[in-house]
Amino acid sequence: MLLERTNLEKALDREKMKGIDTIDVQRVIDGIIRANEAHYQSIKQQITSGKSYATNDFNFDLLASGNIYHLTHIKNICIDYRLRFLDSKYFKGDIPPIAISKIKQLEKEHETQLKGFKIVAPSKLFKLKDKNDPLLFVPLGNDYFYFIHKWGNDLHPLRRALMWPFKNIVNLTLTVFILSYLVTLMLPLGLFTKTSFGYEFWILFFFMFKSIAAIVIFYGFSKGKNFSKAIWRSKYYNA
Numbered sequence: 001m002l003l004e005r006t007n008l009e010k011a012l013d014r015e016k017m018k019g020i021d022t023i024d025v026q027r028v029i030d031g032i033i034r035a036n037e038a039h040y041q042s043i044k045q046q047i048t049s050g051k052s053y054a055t056n057d058f059n060f061d062l063l064a065s066g067n068i069y070h071l072t073h074i075k076n077i078c079i080d081y082r083l084r085f086l087d088s089k090y091f092k093g094d095i096p097p098i099a100i101s102k103i104k105q106l107e108k109e110h111e112t113q114l115k116g117f118k119i120v121a122p123s124k125l126f127k128l129k130d131k132n133d134p135l136l137f138v139p140l141g142n143d144y145f146y147f148i149h150k151w152g153n154d155l156h157p158l159r160r161a162l163m164w165p166f167k168n169i170v171n172l173t174l175t176v177f178i179l180s181y182l183v184t185l186m187l188p189l190g191l192f193t194k195t196s197f198g199y200e201f202w203i204l205f206f207f208m209f210k211s212i213a214a215i216v217i218f219y220g221f222s223k224g225k226n227f228s229k230a231i232w233r234s235k236y237y238n239a
Helices: 008-018 027-047 071-081 096-109 157-168 169-186 199-222
Strands: 067-072 084-087 118-121 135-141 144-150
Touching: 027 096, 027 118, 067 071, 071 084, 071 144, 071 157, 096 144, 118 157, 157 169
Parallel strands: none
Antiparallel strands: 067 144, 084 118, 118 135, 135 144
16 A cells, blocks of 8 residues: 655645644734834834934845935926935925835835835925925935835926026026016006116116015025035935
């Protein structure tokens, strides 16, 4: 009589069935949930209160090259759209669960704990010290950052154009100059003079330029505003 070969899968099932009455399935499930929840909260804590780090221990063969950005790329985007690039602990918005899930997946794939999270977002989404569209990064080292997740709504299509005057003082001066010229064109010269020698237009233009420039300067100083190049990495509200 030939002995039947042992099917390990069936043997394992039989072994499980022996103790089926002693296994508290719900307790096992609860334990898994608690373990996942603990990991979830650990990642969330690292994002909301973590320290700044220069690098993370990644396996570079597993990284998606399309998600790697140099600091220069991030700086240019922040200046163009008037955004800030700060440590995630200053972010006052909610971190979506899908972002944390992506972090968990990266940590599992690379067998490491990610730290030093950075976020690109408008100033209003940060808890800034007094002196719509966040992007989550972690540092790779040597001024390179790895993009993890984007959430929220897309930026307004005109935001780049609307923020162009605030990039630097040259752009702002040119904007005030053009605005003054357009306002002068809309004003009827007959309200101010009965003569028409040509120079009246430029006198009125000069007056409008000074008036608009004064308003811009007053608003900038009173609100503590600064140009985009100066604030993109500043944690101060009135930097």
